[in-house]
Amino acid sequence: MIVRFWQTRFxxxxLEALKTYANEVSLPVLATRPGNAGVFFFSQDDRWTTMTFWDSQASIDxxxxxxxxxxxVxxxxxxxxxxxxxxxxxxxVHGFTMAGQ
Incomplete structure (x- = not known):
């Protein structure tokens, strides 16, 4: 598994406009890409990160x-x-755990 981080300032x-776009537009598309295993969006102050999990580099490519x-995009x-x-x-990714998984 590979984790891909996309980071930017904003x-x-x-923030509300960015969160709305991420959850209503980006999330449904990213979640249905071949090889995608998960999507997270998070922010701190003026920094935004999209973290996606993939089955292979070929899927990312x-x-x-x-x-x-x-x-x-x-x-x-x-x-x-x-x-x-x-x-x-x-x-x-060399290992992970999540509650309920």
Whole structure:
């Protein structure tokens, strides 16, 4: 399993708009991408992180040619609340536990 982090700064006064877009638009698309195993959104002050879990690097690479994914990326950029810099990193998961899992 691979975890992918997408991080950016945002206009903290627009947190509700960002949360709404993330949960109503991004979440349904991300959750249905082939190989996706989970999606989390979180923030601290003016920093936003989207954390997704994937079955393989090939599934992550598939996002580059995914029209629905391109649409949600374009939509979040059009909100006008994000900072100029975004960072994406991936990490191999070596173990985890969650209550009820």
């Amino acid at each position: 206009d903290a006064s627009q 598939g996002l580059a040619n995914d029209d629905d994914y391109a649409r949600i 374009a939509g979040i950029m059009e909100l006008g609340v994000l900072g100029d810099e975004q960072q994406t990193t991936t990490h191999v």
